[in-house]
Amino acid sequence: MISLIKDFFSKFLKDLFKKKKHLRMGLYGPPNGGKTTLANRICKDWLGEEMGAVSSIAHETREIQIKEQINIKSKGKELTFNLIDTPGIATKIDYEEFMKVGMVEKKAKERAKEATKGVIDAIKWLDDMDIVIIVLDSTLDPYSQVNITIIGNLQAREIPVLIVANKIDLKKANIKRIEAAFPQYDVVGISAKYGKNADEFYEALFVLAG
Amino acid sequence: MVTLSIVPYTEIEGLSSLGRIRKLLNIAKEDKIVLLQGRLRKEEEAELIKVTMEEINSEFKGIELAVINPLETKGEAGISKIRNDMISMLLGDRHGLTVVGPASIVKSIRKDPHKIELLTKDSRQHHKKRKR
Numbered sequence: 001m002i003s004l005i006k007d008f009f010s011k012f013l014k015d016l017f018k019k020k021k022h023l024r025m026g027l028y029g030p031p032n033g034g035k036t037t038l039a040n041r042i043c044k045d046w047l048g049e050e051m052g053a054v055s056s057i058a059h060e061t062r063e064i065q066i067k068e069q070i071n072i073k074s075k076g077k078e079l080t081f082n083l084i085d086t087p088g089i090a091t092k093i094d095y096e097e098f099m100k101v102g103m104v105e106k107k108a109k110e111r112a113k114e115a116t117k118g119v120i121d122a123i124k125w126l127d128d129m130d131i132v133i134i135v136l137d138s139t140l141d142p143y144s145q146v147n148i149t150i151i152g153n154l155q156a157r158e159i160p161v162l163i164v165a166n167k168i169d170l171k172k173a174n175i176k177r178i179e180a181a182f183p184q185y186d187v188v189g190i191s192a193k194y195g196k197n198a199d200e201f202y203e204a205l206f207v208l209a210g
Numbered sequence: 211m212v213t214l215s216i217v218p219y220t221e222i223e224g225l226s227s228l229g230r231i232r233k234l235l236n237i238a239k240e241d242k243i244v245l246l247q248g249r250l251r252k253e254e255e256a257e258l259i260k261v262t263m264e265e266i267n268s269e270f271k272g273i274e275l276a277v278i279n280p281l282e283t284k285g286e287a288g289i290s291k292i293r294n295d296m297i298s299m300l301l302g303d304r305h306g307l308t309v310v311g312p313a314s315i316v317k318s319i320r321k322d323p324h325k326i327e328l329l330t331k332d333s334r335q336h337h338k339k340r341k342r
Contacts, residue, residue, distance in 0.1 A: 090272070091273050091275050093272055094313065095268070117263075119259065146259075149255040152255065
């Protein structure tokens, strides 16, 4: 009984505290899905500035990046949130893969070490999110265990999720495959790089935030 | 040569979350592919990734992971849903299969909800790499 009362007050205080702060919106997904490109798209569209560097080499984002107080407006509605761009989650990181794209051994090892820390931080931050956008590369097979584990963990924490099928500007893009893999979630196809379908994405954000 | 280590669910049943993760990871770090009867909890899967990242170094490059849960059938309804819910209630995490392989041996694991395909690296390449 005492624990029930404790739980009630802790939830009540947490909710009260949450309401005073802005919504925390996390960008999650495997490496190279386009999380930072999407973060840059959002920041460029609504703040007029970019958020972070992007690269074709995996694990470019190795630290949590936060942009506070992004205010988006659409059809008379308004939404303010703190955007949290997280490092790509992976189950393996091999410094030799970075050397294959021309990085010297010392740099490659440093990058791998930072990338492992980034994955740990991204997982730790899961508990702090109010809503999450999963950013997937729509040209790749969505049935990877990393995707399933991230989504399963968000589901267990009852965090609302929107799936973004990114890179729809590419020929191999297949949104239907992502929709079939995760039928219980809304999927929005976009090209974060070129801004294709950005309006549809922002509309979906309003729905997600409730 | 690839070594498979089959772990029955009873071997991890009584362990704490960290104990389960440790057991699977220790086997994978011995360059063996683990076939676990049953599944880890979702939170344990995330924890397994976290612990793996903490232990990555120039020798250990991480893992490949795949979990198959035959009860997670898309769009099921009616009697089949009730039947699966009942099995799930009775068997819990005992149902399904988990594969954990060291990234130095397992190139990739392709999966759909009902099937796992495990691709290993060329053994000669692996030997070459380990000799260095």
